[in-house]
Amino acid sequence: MITNLSAQNSLVSNWMQEIRSVEVQKDKMRFRRNTERIGEIAAYEISKMLSFKEVEVVTPLGLKKQQVLEKQPVLATILRAGVPLHHGLLNYFDHADAAFIAAYRKHNKNDGTFEIEQNYVTCPDLEGRILIIADPMLATGASLLLAIQGLLEFGRPEQIHIVTVISCTEGLETVLRKYPEVHIWAGDIDEELTAKGYIVPGLGDAGDLAFGSKLQF
Ligand code: URA
Numbered sequence: 001m002i003t004n005l006s007a008q009n010s011l012v013s014n015w016m017q018e019i020r021s022v023e024v025q026k027d028k029m030r031f032r033r034n035t036e037r038i039g040e041i042a043a044y045e046i047s048k049m050l051s052f053k054e055v056e057v058v059t060p061l062g063l064k065k066q067q068v069l070e071k072q073p074v075l076a077t078i079l080r081a082g083v084p085l086h087h088g089l090l091n092y093f094d095h096a097d098a099a100f101i102a103a104y105r106k107h108n109k110n111d112g113t114f115e116i117e118q119n120y121v122t123c124p125d126l127e128g129r130i131l132i133i134a135d136p137m138l139a140t141g142a143s144l145l146l147a148i149q150g151l152l153e154f155g156r157p158e159q160i161h162i163v164t165v166i167s168c169t170e171g172l173e174t175v176l177r178k179y180p181e182v183h184i185w186a187g188d189i190d191e192e193l194t195a196k197g198y199i200v201p202g203l204g205d206a207g208d209l210a211f212g213s214k215l216q217f
Helices: 011-019 027-045 085-092 142-152 169-178 206-211
Strands: 001-003 054-060 062-071 074-081 095-107 112-123 132-133 159-168 183-190
Touching: 001 062, 011 027, 011 183, 027 085, 027 132, 027 159, 027 183, 027 206, 074 085, 074 142, 085 132, 085 159, 085 206, 095 142, 112 142, 142 169, 159 169, 169 183
Parallel strands: 001 183, 074 095, 074 132, 132 159, 159 183
Antiparallel strands: 054 062, 095 112
Protein backbone atom coordinates (compact mmCIF):
# COMPACT_ATOMS: atom_id res chain seq x y z
CA MET A 1 0.00 0.00 0.00
CA ILE A 2 1.23 3.51 -0.85
CA THR A 3 0.08 6.80 0.67
CA ASN A 4 1.20 10.03 -1.01
CA LEU A 5 0.91 12.75 1.65
CA SER A 6 0.80 15.38 -1.15
CA ALA A 7 -2.18 13.75 -2.91
CA GLN A 8 -4.41 16.30 -1.21
CA ASN A 9 -3.24 19.90 -0.71
CA SER A 10 -2.17 20.52 2.88
CA LEU A 11 0.74 22.06 4.80
CA VAL A 12 2.82 19.10 3.54
CA SER A 13 2.71 20.71 0.04
CA ASN A 14 4.23 23.93 1.46
CA TRP A 15 7.02 22.01 3.20
CA MET A 16 7.71 19.93 0.08
CA GLN A 17 8.03 23.14 -1.98
CA GLU A 18 10.66 24.42 0.49
CA ILE A 19 12.45 21.07 0.77
CA ARG A 20 12.88 20.93 -3.03
CA SER A 21 13.86 24.58 -3.57
CA VAL A 22 17.59 25.22 -4.23
CA GLU A 23 17.11 28.67 -2.65
CA VAL A 24 15.50 27.47 0.60
CA GLN A 25 17.96 24.53 0.77
CA LYS A 26 20.73 27.04 1.60
CA ASP A 27 19.21 27.05 5.10
CA LYS A 28 20.16 23.60 6.48
CA MET A 29 18.13 24.10 9.63
CA ARG A 30 14.94 24.71 7.62
CA PHE A 31 15.68 21.65 5.46
CA ARG A 32 16.08 19.48 8.57
CA ARG A 33 13.02 20.96 10.29
CA ASN A 34 10.78 20.55 7.22
CA THR A 35 11.97 16.95 6.89
CA GLU A 36 11.16 16.40 10.57
CA ARG A 37 7.67 17.83 9.97
CA ILE A 38 7.04 15.22 7.25
CA GLY A 39 8.02 12.59 9.86
CA GLU A 40 5.64 14.14 12.39
CA ILE A 41 2.67 14.12 9.99
CA ALA A 42 3.50 10.55 8.92
CA ALA A 43 3.58 9.51 12.60
CA TYR A 44 0.11 10.99 13.12
CA GLU A 45 -1.27 9.27 10.00
CA ILE A 46 0.35 5.91 10.88
CA SER A 47 -1.07 6.11 14.40
CA LYS A 48 -4.58 5.86 12.89
CA MET A 49 -3.67 2.36 11.70
CA LEU A 50 -2.44 1.09 15.08
CA SER A 51 -4.27 -0.71 17.90
CA PHE A 52 -5.48 1.24 20.91
CA LYS A 53 -6.61 0.12 24.36
CA GLU A 54 -8.89 1.78 26.88
CA VAL A 55 -7.47 3.23 30.10
CA GLU A 56 -9.09 5.30 32.81
CA VAL A 57 -7.58 8.71 33.45
CA VAL A 58 -8.07 10.71 36.64
CA THR A 59 -8.69 14.40 35.90
CA PRO A 60 -8.88 17.05 38.63
CA LEU A 61 -12.70 16.78 38.37
CA GLY A 62 -13.38 13.10 37.77
CA LEU A 63 -12.65 9.98 35.72
CA LYS A 64 -12.56 9.58 31.94
CA LYS A 65 -12.12 6.46 29.82
CA GLN A 66 -9.49 7.22 27.16
CA GLN A 67 -7.87 5.32 24.28
CA VAL A 68 -4.07 5.00 24.25
CA LEU A 69 -1.61 3.18 21.96
CA GLU A 70 -1.49 -0.53 22.76
CA LYS A 71 2.09 -1.14 21.59
CA GLN A 72 5.03 1.19 21.20
CA PRO A 73 6.65 1.04 17.75
CA VAL A 74 10.29 0.52 16.84
CA LEU A 75 11.58 3.44 14.75
CA ALA A 76 14.45 2.47 12.46
CA THR A 77 16.56 4.62 10.20
CA ILE A 78 19.51 4.48 7.86
CA LEU A 79 22.43 6.75 8.80
CA ARG A 80 22.99 9.54 8.08
CA ALA A 81 20.34 11.01 5.77
CA GLY A 82 17.48 9.41 7.71
CA VAL A 83 18.20 11.19 11.00
CA PRO A 84 15.90 14.27 10.66
CA LEU A 85 12.95 12.19 9.37
CA HIS A 86 13.51 9.66 12.18
CA HIS A 87 13.60 12.53 14.67
CA GLY A 88 10.22 13.75 13.42
CA LEU A 89 8.72 10.31 14.07
CA LEU A 90 10.35 10.22 17.52
CA ASN A 91 8.82 13.63 18.31
CA TYR A 92 5.35 12.01 18.16
CA PHE A 93 5.95 8.41 19.27
CA ASP A 94 7.16 9.45 22.73
CA HIS A 95 7.97 5.96 24.03
CA ALA A 96 9.22 4.26 20.86
CA ASP A 97 12.34 2.10 20.72
CA ALA A 98 14.92 2.81 18.01
CA ALA A 99 17.01 0.86 15.52
CA PHE A 100 19.90 2.20 13.42
CA ILE A 101 21.56 0.96 10.27
CA ALA A 102 24.83 2.30 8.88
CA ALA A 103 24.91 2.04 5.09
CA TYR A 104 26.39 3.99 2.22
CA ARG A 105 26.70 3.97 -1.56
CA LYS A 106 30.20 2.71 -2.43
CA HIS A 107 30.78 4.24 -5.87
CA ASN A 108 32.81 2.29 -8.41
CA LYS A 109 35.51 4.44 -9.99
CA ASN A 110 34.50 6.26 -13.25
CA ASP A 111 31.47 4.23 -14.39
CA GLY A 112 28.84 5.85 -12.11
CA THR A 113 27.71 2.51 -10.66
CA PHE A 114 27.61 1.78 -6.94
CA GLU A 115 27.03 -0.98 -4.41
CA ILE A 116 25.36 -0.54 -1.05
CA GLU A 117 27.69 -1.29 1.86
CA GLN A 118 25.85 -2.01 5.12
CA ASN A 119 28.13 -2.48 8.08
CA TYR A 120 26.25 -1.88 11.33
CA VAL A 121 22.74 -2.69 12.60
CA THR A 122 21.54 -2.13 16.16
CA CYS A 123 17.95 -3.18 16.84
CA PRO A 124 15.67 -4.50 19.62
CA ASP A 125 13.62 -7.73 19.27
CA LEU A 126 11.12 -7.04 16.44
CA GLU A 127 8.83 -10.05 17.02
CA GLY A 128 5.21 -8.81 16.89
CA ARG A 129 6.26 -5.13 16.95
CA ILE A 130 5.23 -2.23 14.70
CA LEU A 131 8.34 -1.37 12.66
CA ILE A 132 8.55 2.10 11.11
CA ILE A 133 11.57 2.71 8.87
CA ALA A 134 12.55 6.29 7.98
CA ASP A 135 14.36 6.51 4.64
CA PRO A 136 14.03 10.01 3.12
CA MET A 137 14.76 9.16 -0.53
CA LEU A 138 13.35 5.90 -1.93
CA ALA A 139 15.27 5.84 -5.24
CA THR A 140 16.33 2.44 -6.63
CA GLY A 141 15.14 0.70 -3.45
CA ALA A 142 18.47 -1.19 -3.16
CA SER A 143 19.52 0.25 0.23
CA LEU A 144 16.01 -0.10 1.64
CA LEU A 145 15.74 -3.77 0.60
CA LEU A 146 19.08 -4.45 2.29
CA ALA A 147 17.94 -2.56 5.40
CA ILE A 148 14.64 -4.50 5.63
CA GLN A 149 16.52 -7.78 5.17
CA GLY A 150 18.97 -6.83 7.96
CA LEU A 151 16.16 -5.77 10.30
CA LEU A 152 14.08 -8.92 9.75
CA GLU A 153 16.92 -10.92 11.31
CA PHE A 154 15.72 -9.39 14.60
CA GLY A 155 12.21 -10.92 14.40
CA ARG A 156 8.95 -10.73 12.42
CA PRO A 157 7.14 -7.42 12.96
CA GLU A 158 3.32 -7.30 13.03
CA GLN A 159 3.33 -4.31 10.64
CA ILE A 160 6.05 -2.58 8.60
CA HIS A 161 5.71 1.07 7.61
CA ILE A 162 8.27 2.93 5.48
CA VAL A 163 8.32 6.71 5.67
CA THR A 164 9.96 8.70 2.87
CA VAL A 165 10.17 12.36 1.90
CA ILE A 166 10.24 11.50 -1.82
CA SER A 167 9.66 8.06 -3.31
CA CYS A 168 10.23 7.34 -6.97
CA THR A 169 7.94 4.90 -8.77
CA GLU A 170 10.77 2.47 -9.60
CA GLY A 171 11.81 2.21 -5.93
CA LEU A 172 8.19 1.80 -4.81
CA GLU A 173 7.70 -1.06 -7.28
CA THR A 174 10.99 -2.74 -6.30
CA VAL A 175 10.19 -2.70 -2.57
CA LEU A 176 6.53 -3.72 -2.94
CA ARG A 177 7.45 -6.59 -5.31
CA LYS A 178 9.64 -8.10 -2.56
CA TYR A 179 7.55 -7.03 0.46
CA PRO A 180 3.91 -6.53 -0.70
CA GLU A 181 2.70 -6.29 2.91
CA VAL A 182 4.59 -3.04 3.73
CA HIS A 183 2.86 0.35 3.79
CA ILE A 184 4.93 3.11 2.18
CA TRP A 185 4.25 6.76 3.12
CA ALA A 186 5.70 9.45 0.84
CA GLY A 187 5.85 13.24 1.24
CA ASP A 188 5.58 13.12 -2.56
CA ILE A 189 6.15 10.73 -5.49
CA ASP A 190 8.40 11.47 -8.51
CA GLU A 191 8.70 9.46 -11.72
CA GLU A 192 12.29 9.70 -12.86
CA LEU A 193 15.63 8.27 -11.73
CA THR A 194 19.05 9.21 -13.16
CA ALA A 195 21.64 6.59 -14.17
CA LYS A 196 23.42 7.44 -10.88
CA GLY A 197 20.28 6.64 -8.88
CA TYR A 198 19.16 10.21 -8.08
CA ILE A 199 15.46 11.10 -8.11
CA VAL A 200 14.37 13.73 -10.69
CA PRO A 201 13.21 16.40 -9.99
CA GLY A 202 13.70 15.16 -6.40
CA LEU A 203 15.63 17.43 -4.09
CA GLY A 204 19.30 16.48 -4.46
CA ASP A 205 21.34 14.67 -1.80
CA ALA A 206 19.27 14.55 1.40
CA GLY A 207 22.25 13.74 3.65
CA ASP A 208 24.39 16.58 2.28
CA LEU A 209 21.51 19.07 2.51
CA ALA A 210 20.86 18.19 6.15
CA PHE A 211 24.46 17.83 7.33
CA GLY A 212 26.88 19.22 4.70
CA SER A 213 28.82 17.57 1.89
CA LYS A 214 31.14 14.65 2.60
CA LEU A 215 34.35 13.34 1.09
CA GLN A 216 33.75 10.41 -1.27
CA PHE A 217 35.98 7.34 -0.80
N1 URA B 1 19.48 9.73 -2.09
C1 URA B 1 19.38 11.09 -2.11
O1 URA B 1 19.79 11.76 -1.16
N2 URA B 1 18.81 11.67 -3.18
C2 URA B 1 18.33 10.97 -4.24
O2 URA B 1 17.81 11.57 -5.19
C3 URA B 1 18.44 9.57 -4.19
C4 URA B 1 19.02 8.97 -3.11
